[in-house]
Amino acid sequence: xxxxFTHFNDQDRARMVDVTAKKVTARFARATxxxxxxxxxxxxxxxxxxxxxxxxxxxxxxxxxxxKRTAELIPMCHxxxxxxVDIHFHDNGHDTITADAVVKTKxxxxxxxxxxxxxxTALLTIYDMCKAIDRGMVIGDVHLVEKxxxxxxxxxxxxxxx
Numbered sequence: 001x002x003x004x005f006t007h008f009n010d011q012d013r014a015r016m017v018d019v020t021a022k023k024v025t026a027r028f029a030r031a032t033x034x035x036x037x038x039x040x041x042x043x044x045x046x047x048x049x050x051x052x053x054x055x056x057x058x059x060x061x062x063x064x065x066x067x068k069r070t071a072e073l074i075p076m077c078h079x080x081x082x083x084x085v086d087i088h089f090h091d092n093g094h095d096t097i098t099a100d101a102v103v104k105t106k107x108x109x110x111x112x113x114x115x116x117x118x119x120x121t122a123l124l125t126i127y128d129m130c131k132a133i134d135r136g137m138v139i140g141d142v143h144l145v146e147k148x149x150x151x152x153x154x155x156x157x158x159x160x161x162x
Contacts, residue, residue, distance in 0.1 A: 007076055016076050022108035027149030031115035032100045033142030035123045039095045041134040045126075046091065052129045056089050059099070059129070063087045063122030067103050067114040074117070080107050082114065087122055099123055100145075112147050 009015040045055045052058070064085045071079040084104040091097045101118040103111040123139045130137065148154045 014076065016078065017109075019078060019108045022150075024106055024108055025149045026104070026106050027110045027147070028102060028104045029110060029112040029115040029147040030100065030102045030145040031112070031119045031143065032098060032145050033119040033123050033139065034096050034098045035126050035137055035139050036096050037130065037137045038134045041130050041137070042091055042095055042097065044133065045097070045130065050129055051132070055126055055129045056097075059089070059122040059125040060087045062125040063099070063101060063118040066121035067101070067111075067118040070114045070117050074113055077113050078109050080105050080109060080111060080114065082111065085114075085118060087118060089122075097123075097126060110147055110150055110152075112144050115147075116142065116144060 006017045007014055044050055048054065064087065066073075067085045068082060071077045082103060082105050085101065087099060087101045089097055089099050099119050099122045101115045101122070103115040103118060105111050119142050120139070123142070127137050127139065143157060144155070145157050146155060
């Protein structure tokens with residue numbers, strides 16, 4: 001971790017970090033998260049019986065769109081040209097859908113926030129599309145799984161010890 005926060009100017013006010021001198025490198029980030037629901041809600045999703053449409057197809061597109069618009073929503077994020085965004089879903093066969101996103105770029109700064117926003121938006125879209133039958137859904141365990149590229153190098157999430 002850096003000794004000095006870089007998001008403050010000499011007046012201790014927020015600023016966008018200057019990345020002008022950084023080198024362009026290939027970078028990627030992988031994030032994950034889950035949405036827990038009533039078992040019948042998952043059955044309705046997998047059977048394609050949600051009245052608003054194909055839940056996972058819409059959630060996938062929403063997540064991709066969110067990754068592309070991260071700089072518009074998170075104030076200190078840089079506008080990054082993304083070279084790839086991919087989102088996958090899998091379920092536990094009972095009451096949980098897990099979403100995984102991989103975001104890639106060749107740029108001067110990383111795409112961790114883009115991957116995390118993609119996950120959050122995909123999961124919120126699932127909630128939105130299913131809330132008429134299950135308002136008790138819970139989104140959780142959203143976190144960065146892995147990132148690579150840039151000065152800070154490779155990061156892999158380590159499950160905290162309880």
